[in-house]
Amino acid sequence: MLALHGFTGTGEDFAELAATTGGRWICPDLPGHGNRAHDPPAAFDPETWAHHLLPTLPPRLHAVGYSLGGRLLLHLLGRAPHRFASAALLGVGPELLDPAARAERRRADAAWSERLRTTPLPEFLRAWYAQPVLQSLGTHDSPALRARRHRQEQANPEGWALSLAHHGKGALPPASPLLPRLTFPILVLAGEEDPKFREQAPKLAARLPNARADTLRHAGHAPHLEQPQATADRLREFWRETDGNPEPSGRESRQAPLP
Numbered sequence: 001m002l003a004l005h006g007f008t009g010t011g012e013d014f015a016e017l018a019a020t021t022g023g024r025w026i027c028p029d030l031p032g033h034g035n036r037a038h039d040p041p042a043a044f045d046p047e048t049w050a051h052h053l054l055p056t057l058p059p060r061l062h063a064v065g066y067s068l069g070g071r072l073l074l075h076l077l078g079r080a081p082h083r084f085a086s087a088a089l090l091g092v093g094p095e096l097l098d099p100a101a102r103a104e105r106r107r108a109d110a111a112w113s114e115r116l117r118t119t120p121l122p123e124f125l126r127a128w129y130a131q132p133v134l135q136s137l138g139t140h141d142s143p144a145l146r147a148r149r150h151r152q153e154q155a156n157p158e159g160w161a162l163s164l165a166h167h168g169k170g171a172l173p174p175a176s177p178l179l180p181r182l183t184f185p186i187l188v189l190a191g192e193e194d195p196k197f198r199e200q201a202p203k204l205a206a207r208l209p210n211a212r213a214d215t216l217r218h219a220g221h222a223p224h225l226e227q228p229q230a231t232a233d234r235l236r237e238f239w240r241e242t243d244g245n246p247e248p249s250g251r252e253s254r255q256a257p258l259p
Contacts, residue, residue, distance in 0.1 A: 001062050003027045004069030004076075006091070006222065007163060008128070008152055010034035014064070016144040017224045020232040026057065030069060032163035037156035044166035046075045046173060054080055062239060063087040066224060068163070071095070071172055078178020086242040088187040088235055091221045093200030094207060095174045105170030113161040121157055136193050136220020144225045179208055185242045186211035189234065191219035191226065 001023055003014040011027030011034060018025035031039040031049060042048065053076065062085050065073030070092035077084055096102045115124050129137055137145065165171060186208050190201040192215050201213035216234060219227040 001025045003064040004073050006067035016228040032159035037159035050076050050079050066090040074175040077182050081181045086185045090189050091197050094204045096169050102170040109164040109168035113164045116157040116161045133196050183209050187238045188213045191223045192217045193220040
């Protein structure tokens with residue numbers, strides 16, 4: 001399994017989910033995060049990023065992408081669809097295609113980037129997670145969430161600022177031209193307590209050739225962190241339903257940094 005984390009996260013965010021499901025997990029840090037916190041701007045280009053990542057992966061695998069990681073995953077899937085048996089998108093909605101909406105999102109992300117560069121990191125994090133879509137991450141508690149908060153305290157603000165500038169929803173090039181190539185099964189999963197993406201999940205699924213939307217109870221925007229056991233159960237069910245009987249075996253998981 002390949003798993004791509006969200007903004008302000010790292011590949012370690014999937015540790016509990018990987019341990020629960022078993023199997024071999026490859027969970028790289030994305031540009032601007034974790035061990036890639038000091039990446040240069042050129043490393044954020046989605047084509048360059050995919051070009052470096054794909055040769056490090058097994059010939060065929062299942063993929064999971066959360067939020068930012070889900071948006072980047074769509075680019076990866078579209079560039080090498082033959083490499084994937086299935087994909088699960090957590091907390092991901094349709095792309096912004098309207099130029100005015102994309103410009104507005106870029107302005108909002110630029111304001112967040114300025115806050116990253118001018119305010120203490122704890123202050124930024126309090127403001128970031130006060131946004132309605134992310135408030136569930138403050139109300140839920142789990143070992144995965146506590147470990148994530150500790151890692152965030154050690155983050156490089158400039159790496160996050162570059163991530164917003166290059167991979168924000170208004171900045172990342174649309175993957176829409178690639179979507180017709182994604183003919184393998186795709187699950188678009190939203191938390192029951194995440195009304196924005198619960199509404200958007202069916203809209204994204206409708207744009208994909210072989211996708212369906214589902215809702216996970218008692219979870220918000222980050223089901224894999226808030227309800228890792230329930231998320232693991234839902235993913236195992238999805239994998240069993242896909243071709244090739246991809247029920248993971250073994251208990252191995254690993255963090256694979258990108259080159």
